Amino acid sequence: MINIAILTGGDSEERVISLKSGQVVYDHLPKDRYRCFMIDVQKDHWVDILSGVEMDKNDFSLNIKGEKIRFSCAFAALHGTPLEDGKMQGYLEMLSVPYTCCNGFVSALTMNKHNTKMQMAQYGNRIPMAKSVLLHRGDALETSDFSALGLPLFVKPNTHGSSFGVTKVKSLDALIPAIEEAFRFDKEVVVESFLPGREFSNGALRVNGEVIVLPVTEIIPDDEFFTYAAKYEGRSKEVTPAEISPELTAQCQANSKFLYTALQCSGVVRFDYILVGETFHFLEANTIPGISPASIVPQQAVAYGWQLGEFFALLIEEARKSK
Numbered sequence: 001m002i003n004i005a006i007l008t009g010g011d012s013e014e015r016v017i018s019l020k021s022g023q024v025v026y027d028h029l030p031k032d033r034y035r036c037f038m039i040d041v042q043k044d045h046w047v048d049i050l051s052g053v054e055m056d057k058n059d060f061s062l063n064i065k066g067e068k069i070r071f072s073c074a075f076a077a078l079h080g081t082p083l084e085d086g087k088m089q090g091y092l093e094m095l096s097v098p099y100t101c102c103n104g105f106v107s108a109l110t111m112n113k114h115n116t117k118m119q120m121a122q123y124g125n126r127i128p129m130a131k132s133v134l135l136h137r138g139d140a141l142e143t144s145d146f147s148a149l150g151l152p153l154f155v156k157p158n159t160h161g162s163s164f165g166v167t168k169v170k171s172l173d174a175l176i177p178a179i180e181e182a183f184r185f186d187k188e189v190v191v192e193s194f195l196p197g198r199e200f201s202n203g204a205l206r207v208n209g210e211v212i213v214l215p216v217t218e219i220i221p222d223d224e225f226f227t228y229a230a231k232y233e234g235r236s237k238e239v240t241p242a243e244i245s246p247e248l249t250a251q252c253q254a255n256s257k258f259l260y261t262a263l264q265c266s267g268v269v270r271f272d273y274i275l276v277g278e279t280f281h282f283l284e285a286n287t288i289p290g291i292s293p294a295s296i297v298p299q300q301a302v303a304y305g306w307q308l309g310e311f312f313a314l315l316i317e318e319a320r321k322s323k
Contacts (some may be wrong), residue, residue: 001035004316005060005071005097007088008049009040012080013164013185020292022077028309029075034316037062037069041078041088060095073316076101076267076288084288085111085159098319101267102287110263110285111159113190120282123262127255128281130274132192134158137183143172152194155179157186168194197276200242202252203289203297204260205268207318211260213253214300218242240299244275252280259285266322267315270297 008022086107
């Protein structure tokens with residue numbers, strides 16, 4: 001049996017989503033191959049949820065009823081800090097524990113929406129993106145500074161996920177309150193021009209050295225954009241595979257493959273887009289995409305032809321091969 005530590009929980013507002021993702025992995029991984037432990041990570045308190053035993057962080061092990069349990073792989077099911085932002089990966093690497101997500105540098109980069117866009121800007125129009133401005137807490141704010149971006153605008157925390165603190169701004173009078181709301185979640189805020197179009201998402205992963213791009217999903221939210229409620233409370237319709245032309249599907253998947261390679265990703269990564277006319281515009285990368293029952297990547301994996309247990313096992317075996 002292969003011992004797997006499913007990292008879940010975390011300290012951010014995304015904790016509840018992480019716990020759901022971790023439970024899905026625990027429920028679906030083949031029990032005849034993997035012995036799974038859900039590890040709830042909260043600051044320096046890391047506990048096996050089932051037994052209540054605290055993990056020994058000196059060697060990433062558990063001691064349960066006299067048995068010392070070491071792990072062959074850490075499954076990344078923790079959204080936000082301290083895993084999606086790259087903090088934990090260095091620790092795992094020092095202990096030679098493989099993990100199923102991007103390395104610390106790539107995770108930290110892609111968690112930062114602005115820096116990801118700056119990284120991709122070197123490729124010019126190969127990856128179209130919305131215009132945006134980065135703000136730091138304490139900056140003097142004048143609404144006239146954003147007139148070049150037009151209206152509506154999106155205001156987002158720069159290093160936060162699951163649409164926490166995101167506001168669609170339709171008037172300049174509403175801009176400063178939206179920025180203040182975003183600063184509740186982060187010390188940096190992105191103000192981004194609105195892209196009029198349909199929203200899509202596309203996952204990719206590496207298998208045996210080849211980047212595999214999953215089917216494309218169209219997201220049709222009940223609200224004006226893909227809010228927290230749309231993502232996790234059923235307030236959206238998600239169509240997988242997306243009902244678009246073969247040419248548009250190929251364009252989206254080619255962009256995802258390019259992004260996955262250019263950003264040096266590993267594990268499964270989800271890329272989000274807005275389709276404006278006949279062109280996909282890149283929004284952001286999610287290096288630990290949601291894998292709860294309501295999440296997009298599981299839908300895409302099943303549409304590709306994998307059962308969830310098989311898909312999760314594939315991520316583990318790819319991580320162990322790369323050790």
